[in-house]
Amino acid sequence: xxxxxxxxxxxxMAWPCRRSAFGARLEAARAAYASVARAIAxxxxxxxxxxxxxxxxxxxxxxxxxxxxxxxIDDSWTRDTGPTFLIDEARRAAGVDWIFNGWGGIYxxxxxxAQMARKILDHLGMRRYAADLVLEGGGVHVDGxxxxxxxxxxxxxxxxxxxxxxxxxxxxxxxxxxxxxxxWLPFGLENDETAGHVDNAAxxxxxxxxLINWTSDPLDGNYRGCRENMAVLxxxxxxxxxxxxxxxxxxxxxxxxxxxxxxxxxxxxxLANGGIVMxxxxxxxxxAALETIRRVFPxxxxxxxxxLDILYGGGGIHCITQQQPEGVPLFPHLR
Numbered sequence: 001x002x003x004x005x006x007x008x009x010x011x012x013m014a015w016p017c018r019r020s021a022f023g024a025r026l027e028a029a030r031a032a033y034a035s036v037a038r039a040i041a042x043x044x045x046x047x048x049x050x051x052x053x054x055x056x057x058x059x060x061x062x063x064x065x066x067x068x069x070x071x072x073i074d075d076s077w078t079r080d081t082g083p084t085f086l087i088d089e090a091r092r093a094a095g096v097d098w099i100f101n102g103w104g105g106i107y108x109x110x111x112x113x114a115q116m117a118r119k120i121l122d123h124l125g126m127r128r129y130a131a132d133l134v135l136e137g138g139g140v141h142v143d144g145x146x147x148x149x150x151x152x153x154x155x156x157x158x159x160x161x162x163x164x165x166x167x168x169x170x171x172x173x174x175x176x177x178x179x180x181x182x183x184w185l186p187f188g189l190e191n192d193e194t195a196g197h198v199d200n201a202a203x204x205x206x207x208x209x210x211l212i213n214w215t216s217d218p219l220d221g222n223y224r225g226c227r228e229n230m231a232v233l234x235x236x237x238x239x240x241x242x243x244x245x246x247x248x249x250x251x252x253x254x255x256x257x258x259x260x261x262x263x264x265x266x267x268x269x270x271l272a273n274g275g276i277v278m279x280x281x282x283x284x285x286x287x288a289a290l291e292t293i294r295r296v297f298p299x300x301x302x303x304x305x306x307x308l309d310i311l312y313g314g315g316g317i318h319c320i321t322q323q324q325p326e327g328v329p330l331f332p333h334l335r
Contacts, residue, residue, distance in 0.1 A: 001096075001177040002087050003144030004271045005206055007326040008044050009093070011272065012120065013037055014076040014320070015050035015058045018107075021075065021313040023258065028309040033076065034061035036270075036277060036310075036317055039303045041065040043272035049073055049116070069123070074113040077315055079199070080136030082322040083117040083128070084177070093327030094127035095120070096176045098135040103194055104159030127330040133172045134160035138197035138319055140173070143204040146239030148179040151188040151196040159195075181239035185232055187225025189213065192263035199318045200265040201229060205247070205296050208238060213265045214248035221261070222251065249292050252283035257312055268316030269293070271323070276300050279307040279317055 015033065016022060022029045033048075040046050047067045050058040059068045075081070080103070083095030097117040102110035121128040133155075141149040155161065155169055170182050188196015202212045210233055215222050233246045249266045256262070266289040269278035278293055280286045290304050307316055 001084060001140075001142045001144070001179070002325045003142060003204060003207070004323055005204070006144055008273050008323045009326045010324040011040050011044055011046045011270070012078045012082050012322045012324060013046065013048050014073050014078045014081075014116075015048055015054050016076040016313065017051055017054060017073060018075045018313070022309075023312075025309050025312050029313055030057070030061060032305075032307060032309045033320060034058075034063075035305055036307075036320065037062050037066045039277045039305060040270060040272050040275075040321065043275040043301075049078070071116070071119060072112045073116060074110050075107065076313075077136075077138075077319050078116070078322040079138045079315075079319045080194075081113040081116045082137065083121050083126075084137050084140075085322075085324050086129075086177070087325050087327045088330070091327045092330040093325060094129060094330040097121065097128050097130045098133055098137070099131070100136065101134050101160065103136065104134075104157055106193060124324075125329045129176055131172060131176045133169065133176075136194065136197065137322060138194065138199045138315070140177070141198050141203045142177065142179060143207045143238060145207045146179050147181045147183065147204075147207075148173060148177065149183050149185065149198050149202055149204065149210070151198045151201055152184045152186060154188060154195045154197055157195055179239070181237070183232065183236045185229045187222075187229055189263040189265060190221035190225070191259070191261045193259075193314055197319070200263055200268050200316070201225075202233065203267050207240070208242045209245045209247065209296070211247050211249055211267055211296065213251050213267045215251050247292070247296060249289055250285055252281040252285050255281065255283075255308065255311075262308075262311045264311060265316065266293070268318040270317050270321045271300075274300055276302045277317055278302060278304050279311075280304045281308060281311075282306065
């Protein structure tokens with residue numbers, strides 16, 4: 001699995017369609033998704049999946065730079081339900097199809113999304129590797145050099161993989177992603193319904209450099225988790241034996257969602273070819289986060305977009321996107 005900062009062939013997204021997730025904000029969420037899609041399409045090709053009945057609206061709001069692909073879907077979080085793409089030494093691309101069970105059964109109607117990865121890979125003519133692990137793509141982040149970041153409760157979860165040990169999970173992840181060094185963080189964000197996806201907590205900016213969600217407020221519900229995650233990162237080495245440079249990004253303040261606090265993190269951004277699309281939360285810390293990201297990625301153009309209407313449905317910019325790395329499809333008959 002290559003790092004997200006490596007070259008992409010395309011980005012994949014899916015049009016919001018689960019009204020129970022967004023409620024009266026569904027139309028606003030669709031406008032926000034379209035804004036993200038248009039911003040990413042400036043940097044790289046983007047395909048938006050949409051239910052057949054939603055194709056006209058998605059086409060109108062996204063504009064001509066975005067490709068719309070008709071596909072039956074249940075929801076709109078392609079990071080979690082799309083394939084995790086792979087590259088081999090010859091730059092041939094394939095994909096992993098994890099088992100998807102609706103984030104541990106939170107959403108029982110997920111049959112169409114459970115088929116999304118297979119359908120995308122079939123559409124691309126890519127080799128599909130079906131993994132015997134319940135996992136969402138937002139649960140892992142890699143440096144492309146053999147190191148994987150994950151929040152342990154989001155994978156070793158009795159609703160997802162009952163009775164599985166850390167070693168058993170590592171064996172599967174090693175086999176499918178080509179990783180050999182694991183950094184298990186103990187905490188995701190407070191009130192993250194995924195049980196704490198790592199893409200809200202920490203990510204690789206490049207090999208050897210990690211961004212971490214942070215709070216300096218001792219009364220904040222994420223205070224303890226941030227510090228325990230930091231302690232793990234400072235004590236860890238990557239697959240090359242390096243200690244990690246860890247850069248803090250102060251999280252935005254409390255914002256109320258439909259079920260209490262929304263899990264807001266500036267870490268939840270998308271790395272595009274030559275650019276970054278990152279969140280703004282109508283918060284005083286938006287500008288400081290933007291400046292930090294610009295400093296960490298001086299060779300990329302940074303675009304900051306308002307995303308509270310997306311977060312109301314349960315995730316951020318990284319959650320609604322899935323990168324496809326550059327590479328020639330590895331067809332089944334070439335195996």
